[in-house]
Amino acid sequence: MRWKQLFVIMTAVALLLIAGCERKVTEQITNVLPAESAGYIGSQACSACHSETYINFKRTGHPYKLNYADSAFLPVGEYYPFTSVPLPADLTADDVFMVIGGFRWKARYINNQGEILTGDDRQYNFATDEFVAYDASTAPTKDYKCGPCHMTAYRDDGGHQLGLPGLIGTWEFNGIQCEECHGPGQLHAASPYEVDMKIDRSSEACGKCHIRGAVNKIPASNGFIKHHEQWNEMFTTKHQALQCVDCHNVHYTLHPSAPQTERDMAINLNCENCHLAETESFENTTIDAHLTSPFAPTCIDCHMARAAKSAVAMDTYVGDIRSHLWRINTDSTAEMFTEDGKYANGYLTLEYVCLQCHTTETKGWAARHSSDVHVNPGAPNNESSSSMTISTR
Ligand code: HEC
Ligand code: HEC
Ligand code: HEC
Ligand code: HEC
Ligand code: HEC
Ligand code: HEC
Ligand code: HEC
Ligand code: HEC
Structure with missing residues (x-):
């Protein structure tokens, strides 16, 4: 760890000396600062200048991965843009501290110790409006270890978010906020023309979370x-x-x-933008x-x-x-x-x-x-297409 940090600092210094590029150095140095001062400011702070992006982004699933229960139970539109999460019949609002998901497919529940509630009726499915069992083998609870894919700036540091024993690891913000993809924004917000934000267009950047096991197999x-x-x-x-x-x-x-x-x-x-030939052959079906x-x-x-x-x-x-x-x-x-x-x-x-x-x-x-389904124009079995050609002559 020490070695790595030293290396990064030396690289930063070398860049300063060789390239004289102030902006890169700031980025390198922010990367080696301890997490507490890493300069995360939250999505709301970005909205001051990127208001349209912020408003639209708040209607996507990414920021809603982990939610305080009192917000999640609010009527549709008051917290989640399209949903509202119900409480399992055998629980009271006091039993549930947080809700996992709830934006689109399903919701799961976390108790006051930060543990996920497991067993019968511990998962709510939106499509069927039903409670089903979740991971019954661990009932009644298991630790919440899902942070790496659900949080902003997750740290696997042996700590517990909010000091709750069931929440494994610590993080800056619940859910996948702007800075999970673009990096800490404090310096950029202070001088947007001097400090660029990270933009990573690679599939690997998304694949960090949209993956299961080794990438070359499909479980x-x-x-x-x-x-x-x-x-x-x-x-x-x-x-x-x-x-x-x-x-x-x-x-x-x-x-x-x-x-x-x-x-x-x-x-x-869209598919049609790149696959012109197949779009035409589909229209000739x-x-x-x-x-x-x-x-x-x-x-x-x-x-x-x-x-x-x-x-x-x-x-x-x-x-x-x-x-x-x-x-x-x-x-x-x-x-x-x-x-x-x-x-x-x-x-x-x-x-x-x-x-x-x-x-x-x-x-x-x-x-x-x-x-x-796809028929080449001019192919022998494409009767409708050839008669069309004749009739337009
Ligand atoms: C004080 C206003 C301000 C705030 C606050 C702000 N930005 Fe920006 N941002 C800008 C401006 C202005 C640009 C265009 C800069 C340029 O053209 O060089 C920009 C550009 C960007 C870019 C594109 C960079 C590029 O290389 O094309 C990203 C990504 C970005 N901001 C993300 C964020 C995020 C995430 C936050 C919150 C953490 C944020 N910004 C907060 C003003 C701001
Ligand atoms: C490898 C990354 C990864 C891990 C680990 C992970 N998830 Fe997810 N989860 C995702 C992604 C990506 C999606 C959305 C895309 C999809 O489902 O195909 C998702 C979707 C969900 C949803 C549905 C959200 C909604 O709005 O309907 C729930 C609930 C959920 N996960 C719970 C969990 C729980 C609980 C754990 C830990 C036991 C966990 N996930 C671990 C990546 C992950
Ligand atoms: C899941 C990852 C992810 C999240 C979360 C995210 N972005 Fe982006 N953002 C990207 C990627 C990837 C690009 C580059 C898109 C491209 O070039 O096609 C981008 C591009 C941008 C740009 C420059 C181009 C443009 O579209 O204007 C700005 C500004 C920006 N994001 C701001 C934000 C802000 C503000 C938020 C939060 C409200 C945010 N982003 C949340 C991944 C993300
Ligand atoms: C830190 C983990 C993480 C990263 C990085 C990430 N995603 Fe996601 N993504 C998720 C999770 C978790 C969900 C489910 C959110 C929910 O429904 O609660 C999701 C949901 C989505 C959805 C459905 C959103 C909706 O509004 O219906 C799309 C599309 C998506 N991701 C694409 C991407 C792309 C493209 C990238 C890369 C630019 C990316 N994601 C990066 C974890 C991630
Ligand atoms: C060739 C285009 C294309 C590529 C590449 C692509 N997607 Fe998609 N994706 C789509 C389309 C189209 C949809 C469906 C949109 C709709 O609901 O109408 C979709 C839907 C999704 C959904 C929501 C699933 C659902 O059932 O609604 C997630 C999550 C997602 N994509 C993530 C990703 C991630 C992560 C990657 C990269 C690993 C990726 N996509 C690459 C075209 C693409
Ligand atoms: C950005 C351009 C682009 C877009 C958008 C795109 N494709 Fe493709 N697609 C390609 C390219 C390039 C190939 C590889 C062609 C080849 O090697 O012959 C390909 C290959 C395919 C293949 C063969 C895949 C394989 O592994 O054999 C199918 C099927 C396909 N595309 C369907 C679609 C569909 C459906 C959509 C819309 C969701 C879509 N494509 C969107 C560019 C695109
Ligand atoms: C009714 C289902 C269906 C629809 C709708 C459809 N396709 Fe196909 N597509 C197929 C089938 C089946 C094949 C394989 C044909 C074969 O092997 O002879 C195919 C083949 C393809 C291929 C060639 C893949 C390869 O292996 O090279 C591409 C690209 C493609 N379709 C794109 C599209 C696009 C773009 C659209 C929309 C305009 C579309 N398809 C609509 C069923 C469909
Ligand atoms: C999204 C729905 C949908 C999908 C997917 C779909 N079709 Fe169809 N198809 C229809 C509808 C609707 C009709 C017209 C009503 C009917 O005849 O059932 C139709 C009609 C047909 C017909 C002519 C009527 C008949 O029953 O003989 C054939 C043949 C056909 N489809 C083949 C296919 C094949 C092969 C595929 C897969 C490669 C496919 N379809 C996928 C919706 C679909």
């Missing part, structure tokens, strides 16, 4: 990909060459209850209903089917989180998961893609029709 259980592993999924595909933020703008919400115009802001590039039906599928309905699960599955082949595998295996015998069911094979199979809507059909039916 699964009970017929679904597990949640929070978008980076594992993407890593196995050709989209590995992209960054998460090529598609995502994390300052805007993707909550399904948000107006579509707002959700649109959260996606920088021989399955007319896929273009005309009010329930017709979009690119992401098929290529990002909900094959992952966070809270609760909606049907045999429908989870509640969109997959980031994109690739579809059209073989009727292809298996989505390894034989032991513990990992996904790295592509979507047709029951998760087609049978989510065509619930009464079989995988064999889907396989027979899947080559009709």
Whole structure:
């Protein structure tokens, strides 16, 4: 540890001498200051100058990872933008000190010792408005060790946040605030044109939390990909060459209850922007209903089917989180998961893609029709397209 700090300080000094670049040195030195003086100022402080970003960001899930219970129980819109968390029937408000999540899929509860409540009825699922069991093997409680992925400037320092024995580690702020991604803001806020904030566009920066285990495997259980592993999924595909933020703008919400115009802001590039040929071949499909039906599928309905699960599955082949595998295996015998069911094979199979809507059909039916979904203009089986060409001449 000492060595590392010395090295960083020497690098800082060297930079000062060699490059004479004041700004870099300030950054290097802030990095080696003890955490107490590291200069975190909180998202609210950024709003003074970045008010639009702040207002939109407060409607995303990131800042709501860990919440004081009295705020979480407030009516919709008074704390969470789209939800309100209910209390398990056998508890009173005094039993619950904090709520984990509650922004979108599910909520879990923390007691006055900082421990997570486990066992029957200790997880609330929004989609079904039901309480279900959570980690019954540890009931009635377990320690809260989830900080590295849920907090701003988490420190695995042997300490306990707020001095509560169940809260493992310490941190600057509850939830993923601006400074978790952009670094401490005190110096920048004091002189924004002198001190830049960190901007890290790499998938690894998001993958720090949107990961499960080793990145080259895709953990699964009970017929679904597990949640929070978008980076594992993407890593196995050709989209590995992209960054998460090529598609995502994390300052805007993707909550399904948000107006579509707002959700649109959260996606920088749509599939159609890059895949011109496949967009055209999709528009040439021989399955007319896929273009005309009010329930017709979009690119992401098929290529990002909900094959992952966070809270609760909606049907045999429908989870509640969109997959980031994109690739579809059209073989009727292809298996989505390894034989032991513990990992996904790295592509979507047709029951998760087609049978989510065509619930009464079989995988064999889907396989027979899947080559009709994208049809090349001019290809021999594309009758509607060729007759169109003739009629316009
Ligand atoms: C006093 C006003 C002020 C405050 C407070 C402030 N900023 Fe800024 N910020 C600016 C200005 C002005 C710029 C544009 C600077 C420039 O163009 O060089 C900027 C730029 C940025 C950038 C882009 C940097 C780049 O290299 O393009 C980020 C990221 C950023 N701020 C994040 C934050 C965060 C996070 C906070 C809160 C911790 C914050 N800012 C607080 C005024 C402020
Ligand atoms: C989950 C990580 C994350 C969080 C949290 C986050 N940002 Fe960003 N921010 C980014 C990334 C990544 C970029 C670069 C986006 C790009 O280039 O496509 C960025 C870009 C910016 C920029 C410069 C470009 C722009 O969009 O204006 C500003 C300013 C900024 N962020 C401010 C903020 C403020 C203020 C907050 C909190 C209210 C915040 N960010 C929260 C990841 C984050
Ligand atoms: C420190 C951990 C962490 C980092 C870093 C992080 N995320 Fe997240 N992300 C989360 C957690 C936890 C949630 C769930 C928030 C909730 O619903 O309570 C989430 C939610 C999301 C959502 C859904 C948000 C919504 O409003 O519906 C998107 C999209 C997302 N993250 C993308 C990204 C991208 C892209 C990056 C990198 C720029 C990133 N995340 C960086 C932990 C992180
Ligand atoms: C490796 C990082 C990581 C760890 C460790 C982690 N989470 Fe998460 N968690 C995430 C991300 C990312 C999301 C949102 C994206 C997703 O679910 O695919 C999330 C989502 C959640 C949600 C749903 C939030 C909502 O608004 O619906 C809850 C609840 C949750 N986590 C609880 C926990 C608990 C409890 C622990 C510890 C026992 C834990 N998580 C550990 C990364 C993590
Ligand atoms: C920024 C541009 C970009 C965007 C946006 C984009 N893609 Fe891609 N996609 C690519 C590139 C580049 C490849 C690799 C092409 C190749 O090597 O032939 C690719 C490959 C793919 C593949 C094959 C993956 C594999 O591993 O075999 C599928 C399927 C795909 N994209 C679907 C989609 C869908 C669906 C969307 C919208 C959610 C989308 N893409 C958005 C650029 C993009
Ligand atoms: C009804 C489901 C469905 C919809 C909707 C759909 N696709 Fe596809 N897509 C498929 C199937 C199935 C394949 C595999 C075709 C094959 O192998 O012959 C495919 C193949 C692709 C590929 C080639 C992947 C590779 O391995 O090279 C890309 C890229 C792609 N689609 C993009 C898109 C885009 C962009 C849209 C929206 C305009 C879209 N798809 C809409 C089902 C769909
Ligand atoms: C090729 C584009 C693309 C890339 C790359 C991409 N995403 Fe996504 N992601 C999307 C789209 C599209 C959605 C669905 C948006 C919607 O709800 O309409 C989505 C949804 C999500 C969600 C919410 C899941 C849900 O079911 O609503 C999370 C979390 C997320 N992405 C995280 C990430 C992370 C982390 C990365 C990088 C490891 C990443 N994404 C890379 C396009 C992309
Ligand atoms: C988001 C929902 C959705 C998805 C996903 C979807 N479809 Fe469809 N599809 C429809 C609707 C709606 C119709 C028109 C109503 C009907 O006939 O059931 C339709 C009609 C069809 C038809 C013509 C009517 C028939 O029943 O013979 C075929 C063939 C077809 N789809 C094949 C596929 C294949 C193959 C896939 C997967 C690669 C797929 N669909 C994925 C919604 C979907």
